[in-house]
Amino acid sequence: MVFLAALALAAVMLLGSSLHRWQADLSGTVTVQVPPLKESAQTDAAVAELVKFLRLTPGVEAAQALTQDRLAALLAPWLGETAEVGELPMPRLIDVRLRTGALVDLSAVGAKIADIAPGAVIDDHQVWLARLVRYARALETTGIVVLGLVSAVWVVTVLFVTLTRMSIHRTVIALLHLMGATDGYIARQFQRHALIFGLGGGFIGVLMAAVALLALDQAAADLATPILPVPRLSLGQWGALAALPIVTAVVAMLTARLTVLVQLKRMP
Amino acid sequence: MPVVDLSGVRLRYGNGPEILRGTDLVLTRGSFHFLTGSSGAGKSSLLGLLYLTMHPTAGAVRLFGVDIGTEPRRRLPDVRRRIGVVFQDFRLLAHLSAFDNVALPLRIVGTREDQVRANVRELLAWVGLGDHLQALPSTLSGGQQQRLAIARAVIAQPDLLIADEPTGSVDDSSAYRLMRLFDELHKMGTTVLIATHNRALVQAFGHPELHLEDGVLKLASMNEHG
Numbered sequence: 156m157v158f159l160a161a162l163a164l165a166a167v168m169l170l171g172s173s174l175h176r177w178q179a180d181l182s183g184t185v186t187v188q189v190p191p192l193k194e195s196a197q198t199d200a201a202v203a204e205l206v207k208f209l210r211l212t213p214g215v216e217a218a219q220a221l222t223q224d225r226l227a228a229l230l231a232p233w234l235g236e237t238a239e240v241g242e243l244p245m246p247r248l249i250d251v252r253l254r255t256g257a258l259v260d261l262s263a264v265g266a267k268i269a270d271i272a273p274g275a276v277i278d279d280h281q282v283w284l285a286r287l288v289r290y291a292r293a294l295e296t297t298g299i300v301v302l303g304l305v306s307a308v309w310v311v312t313v314l315f316v317t318l319t320r321m322s323i324h325r326t327v328i329a330l331l332h333l334m335g336a337t338d339g340y341i342a343r344q345f346q347r348h349a350l351i352f353g354l355g356g357g358f359i360g361v362l363m364a365a366v367a368l369l370a371l372d373q374a375a376a377d378l379a380t381p382i383l384p385v386p387r388l389s390l391g392q393w394g395a396l397a398a399l400p401i402v403t404a405v406v407a408m409l410t411a412r413l414t415v416l417v418q419l420k421r422m423p
Numbered sequence: 424m425p426v427v428d429l430s431g432v433r434l435r436y437g438n439g440p441e442i443l444r445g446t447d448l449v450l451t452r453g454s455f456h457f458l459t460g461s462s463g464a465g466k467s468s469l470l471g472l473l474y475l476t477m478h479p480t481a482g483a484v485r486l487f488g489v490d491i492g493t494e495p496r497r498r499l500p501d502v503r504r505r506i507g508v509v510f511q512d513f514r515l516l517a518h519l520s521a522f523d524n525v526a527l528p529l530r531i532v533g534t535r536e537d538q539v540r541a542n543v544r545e546l547l548a549w550v551g552l553g554d555h556l557q558a559l560p561s562t563l564s565g566g567q568q569q570r571l572a573i574a575r576a577v578i579a580q581p582d583l584l585i586a587d588e589p590t591g592s593v594d595d596s597s598a599y600r601l602m603r604l605f606d607e608l609h610k611m612g613t614t615v616l617i618a619t620h621n622r623a624l625v626q627a628f629g630h631p632e633l634h635l636e637d638g639v640l641k642l643a644s645m646n647e648h649g
Contacts, residue, residue: 326514327516329476330514330516331527331531332503333474333475333476333503333508334503334504334527334528334531334579335500335501335502335503335504335528335531335532336500336531337497337500338497340531420496423475423476423477423478423496423499
């Protein structure tokens, strides 16, 4: 149970941090695409003029045209290392970073860019980013639901284990009750067992999950491709996973205690 | 103030016949009574009312001046701790040693462990089990187990000692030894009520006899010393 909860929690945390990183990486940046002209020299001149214009535009912090080598590196996962990118009719790209908090009228800038280099367009990534965010949030929600379901199953499991133990030890319970043990005293005997049971199971589950996550991490690293960036858990997120046995144990303890107290109320 | 005061108590299980029909019972402090009656007369049920494992269908149960019917449930453990109970089937915890069985009532109330050790050793020696501290109940004879059960029932110095057929599972000689234990406890000031169908014991020890028949409790006889 804890193994599943740990995997679900890791997935939720990874998605959350990936989402945050994507949004941070892409917000405040736009890309200008310049279609190739008949002569590459003409294209180079258009790109240079656009870069000059963009650098002078209020609100723009930096503008940099991507070199052919950089473009080739970006396209390598799809086209291979040996592809001659320069011979392909690819648009030239200008990476533009906006100043934080700056309000830039992108449609006006886009119109001006089109004047300078007909066919050039601005891509602010928002459409693509919005779809990516929606998809990631759906996965994140699924992960949270799975985590919630696993937690609910854990609680129900502890409840039935406690009821079973109470049934097995009913004569002992009756005797303690007869001797004047309070409900709290009797409940403590069960919650102690549940705490140990929860801690033990929790550690084993988290350990198994850690092994699985490290194996996945290694397998993903072997891919060595920018198509699939390798999400990694931060130290804080590993810490959250490490805390799972304690959370599990406390939940088990409280569930056992509540179960016992409710059952004992039926005794005179 | 009487230790036990039952007034007009009635008891019925479900829709069955009345086990107790308007029972009145007063046990004064330091008294010793036998409770007799044929099998199925309701002796165990009456005792169950006294050690609070059930509530009457009607009537009032007062123990140590406390009206059990109106006392909040969370305060009933305090009343239970003033009552020691001995059963025919001993009801010892099989997985605990003799020492730990007897220590249980003290540990429940949080007695310091050094005091627990001292009191339990002394009491086990008194009941003749000083050499069996670590013995499991299954390794003891019937008589020894019952003495162990008596020790557990009295370790916390209860005001009221109730025994339900305490000699039912032991031989006659053990039965007499057990009864002498009860007598000793009574001499120390404990109020004692013993349910038994052993007429020989009742006659031998001569304490007042409360007879239960057809759901009605009567004082059957008083001994000369009564």
